[in-house]
Amino acid sequence: MSNLVLQNKQTNKYFMCSAIAEAKCHFENLNTRRFWEFALEKIRSIEKFENLKDTQNFYIKDADFLNNHPMIKSKKIGTEELMTKIVTDIKNNNFYQAFQRDPNSLADMPNIAIVSIIMRQKSKGRTFIRFNNDFISFVSKIKSYTTVNKKSLLECKSNEIYDLFKLLKKWEKAFPKEQEHWNKEDKRGIFEITIKAIRHHFNIQNGSLTSNIALTRSLKRKCQQINEYKDIQVGLKIIKINNKTVGYRFEIESMQQITTTSKPMQQAITTPKPMQQATITQRMMKFKIKGKAVMVLRDQYSQNEIEAGLFVLEKYDPKQITSSNLSFLIGIIQNQTGKKYISPRVKNNVNHDG
Structure with a gap:
């Protein structure tokens, strides 16, 4: 893998965001990975992030996070209990080897804590985060890196369709529970979804996806991204649901040994x-x-x-x-x-x- 060299002004934002994205697979708790995903998008949108300091604070509001992730059932156990579990998971697994040095370098690459502080602010309904100075210093000063090889999706114990179909907003409505062919344990199954439902629940942010042809191409690219992991294979086909409504058929097949x-x-x-x-x-x-x-x-x-x-x-x-x-x-x-x-x-x- 070739070295990746960036200018100083790019270094902070690129590597901090990449480290958080990579760290998602480090946590066994699926909700923790979703929390990192949400935090990453929030941090990317902050202009001051180019000159990040260890005194800079980030706040993730419970309502914003939970409303953007409908699969998280906070009502069953309560928001505070759910968020406390996420924060505890991050505290216990805070050390993560996000990057390796240039392979030609003989220097050791220790694990570095990503955050120095993460805690609940129950009265304000939010989570407080401050990044670790050593980590900021590391990604700010070293110009040449190779990223650590990605863990496979199945090793991450992740719901890969949810994680990779980034535009999908309402999982349960788009993929109803009645889909009897879906097997969450084996990560295989068949989904049939109308184009209307896809359009309603996808976060389409640019006009290039207004036509059905463009939307189909976008979905096929997403399927290709999933297939490149070689954990599962996803096929996509345009069909008529109930012989009249145009929709998509997703066929998911696990690449694990079949039992x-x-x-x-x-x-x-x-x-x-x-x-x-x-x-x-x-x-x-x-x-x-x-x-x-x-x-x-x-x-x-x-x-x-x-x-x-x-x-x-x-x-x-x-x-x-x-x-x-x-x-x-x-x-x-x-x-x-x-x-x-x-x-x-x-x-x-x-x-x-x-």
Whole structure:
């Protein structure tokens, strides 16, 4: 990785903000990472930040923070208890190695405390922060750095869709709880969202996203950013929801080793064994089953049902398969589950007739 060299006037703001952004993954508490994220945006907006001093104070109002993060359920345990947990987490994990020196340098790089003071001001409904002078001095004087390699998203135990879709304001409204295919534990699932809901809940700050084409391109870029982490793969497709409303379909697939807890439905069915670093999508692509066919299968059958079918299909000699691989897989799944496959064409006709 090449060294990053900045002018003096840029150094403070760039590296302080970068350090806070990197520090987000250092905390196990998801709400703490969201707090850092919010604090980062606030600090970026302060003009005086170019000449930051250790006597400069920052105040994060509870109302501002909680209103911008609707997934934080402060009503369940109370705002003060929630914020106290966040502050305690930051105090206990304040030391973070945000940067490494030039790799050619032999100097040791100690951990540095990011903040010197962080405390609750309950009566004023806010959190008080003051950055550590050693940390400010460090990022102000050293001109040449290489950033520490990012931890993977899954290592951060983060809700990666929330963290990377920065423009999304209202998570629960945009991705309703009724989405039965979403599995938070395994970080995989399918979301279907209308364009109207996306536009209503996204923080679109410039006119370039006014057209649906521009919005789609922006979403695809976000998906590419997620996919580059190689923890999960997110596919995006424009669809018609309920055969009339235009929307987006997000398909999220974990890149972790697949495991299954499904029980055989018949004695002849063997529970599939975990595949090393192979997703369902990747396994289907080996049989040239991809794109819309994958979407249709996942519409009608569960994760475990498809895994069980693939497990059987992978044992067959290709010479024994007389039909297309997709048709053969559907036949296997139908025999295993007793669920009849309905082609999209037939399904659409039934819906139109209804």
